[in-house]
Amino acid sequence: MSKLAPINGFAGHNISTETTSNQTFEKKEKRKYTDPLMKWPVRGMAFTNDIGAAIMDIAPKAGTMFWVPALMYFGADIYDKYRNDKESYNPNARRGLKQAIFQTFASIIFPIAAVHAGQKVISVAARKGNTGLSLQTQEEIIQHHIDYMSNRKLREQDLNTYKEQYGKALDNYIDETTRAHKTKNPVKSLLNLIFGHRHPEELGKDRRNKVHEYINKRIDDIYSIRADLLEDKKPAKISDKLFAKFNELKNVYKKDSKYKNNFVDNAIKDTLKKFENSKIFKVKLLKTLGGFISLGLLIQPIDKFVEHIIIEKWVQPGLDKFNTIQIKDFKEKTMKNS
Numbered sequence: 281m282s283k284l285a286p287i288n289g290f291a292g293h294n295i296s297t298e299t300t301s302n303q304t305f306e307k308k309e310k311r312k313y314t315d316p317l318m319k320w321p322v323r324g325m326a327f328t329n330d331i332g333a334a335i336m337d338i339a340p341k342a343g344t345m346f347w348v349p350a351l352m353y354f355g356a357d358i359y360d361k362y363r364n365d366k367e368s369y370n371p372n373a374r375r376g377l378k379q380a381i382f383q384t385f386a387s388i389i390f391p392i393a394a395v396h397a398g399q400k401v402i403s404v405a406a407r408k409g410n411t412g413l414s415l416q417t418q419e420e421i422i423q424h425h426i427d428y429m430s431n432r433k434l435r436e437q438d439l440n441t442y443k444e445q446y447g448k449a450l451d452n453y454i455d456e457t458t459r460a461h462k463t464k465n466p467v468k469s470l471l472n473l474i475f476g477h478r479h480p481e482e483l484g485k486d487r488r489n490k491v492h493e494y495i496n497k498r499i500d501d502i503y504s505i506r507a508d509l510l511e512d513k514k515p516a517k518i519s520d521k522l523f524a525k526f527n528e529l530k531n532v533y534k535k536d537s538k539y540k541n542n543f544v545d546n547a548i549k550d551t552l553k554k555f556e557n558s559k560i561f562k563v564k565l566l567k568t569l570g571g572f573i574s575l576g577l578l579i580q581p582i583d584k585f586v587e588h589i590i591i592e593k594w595v596q597p598g599l600d601k602f603n604t605i606q607i608k609d610f611k612e613k614t615m616k617n618s
Contacts, residue, residue, distance in 0.1 A: 313366040325353040330391040334571035337564040386586035398574020399567040412490045419563045526551040
């Protein structure tokens with residue numbers, strides 16, 4: 281008997297160990313599944329297209345290229361959800377569709393709307409500055425003036441005549457822009473507010489004078505720069521790099537038979553256009569910054585909103601209902617055929 285006690289104790293010890301092992305195994309089996317494609321920073325690939333949308337103004341080619349990793353991620357994620365039910369292989373079209381809807385809202389529609397909203401906010405905030413105009417309006421007016429200046433010979437017009445003639449062209453542009461963006465459709469108005477770049481209300485009667493004041497100051501600068509360049513002096517308002525570019529342009533045009541008769545004027549016009557385009561680039565850079573700030577603040581709240589509201593409360597119940605109807609129809613057909 282005394283020999284059996286240790287054996288019983290040893291056997292009891294084995295049972296206890298086995299039970300603990302099973303409990304540990306069960307706990308491991310019950311661990312919560314975490315989707316590797318939804319973890320950061322991998323999840324960040326889904327937002328590279330939104331980064332592309334943010335930088336599109338200042339770097340269009342790079343902005344387009346940023347869609348590539350995003351599209352690769354969308355395809356991998358949707359296929360993964362279609363093919364696998366978490367850790368088990370179980371192809372399901374409804375699951376794939378649900379993930380496609382998630383990516384559409386969480387990675388494309390809402391983030392791009394956030395980028396545009398951020399650009400809009402920082403653009404409109406610029407009205408509090410010295411110009412009283414939004415960044416977008418500044419950009420549009422400068423671009424309009426560049427196009428106008430490109431088709432004019434500045435040497436043939438003095439400052440006041442040029443301002444007067446351009447003022448008429450600007451008024452026509454303001455009238456056409458305001459008229460083109462008038463709409464009574466509330467949906468279109470909302471889409472223009474979020475996604476539209478222009479602020480046509482700024483070009484109306486209340487702000488027309490501010491627009492003229494803004495561009496007239498830039499025309500003053502242009503004529504002042506032009507006067508210095510004609511004397512081969514570096515204007516205070518342009519950089520050393522741009523002045524060096526001006527001298528390069530003179531040499532290029534001087535050697536070209538088409539332009540050598542007016543090589544200085546052609547070099548000056550190109551330099552003035554570069555000067556104005558540098559201002560447009562700075563404006564676009566500020567808008568891009570606004571887009572990035574907005575995207576950074578909203579990117580995770582968007583994920584949660586789409587997952588817990590759009591998918592769980594709207595999409596999933598709809599898919600479940602559709603599946604129930606399909607099963608019911610299948611049963612009814614089976615009973616009729618039998």
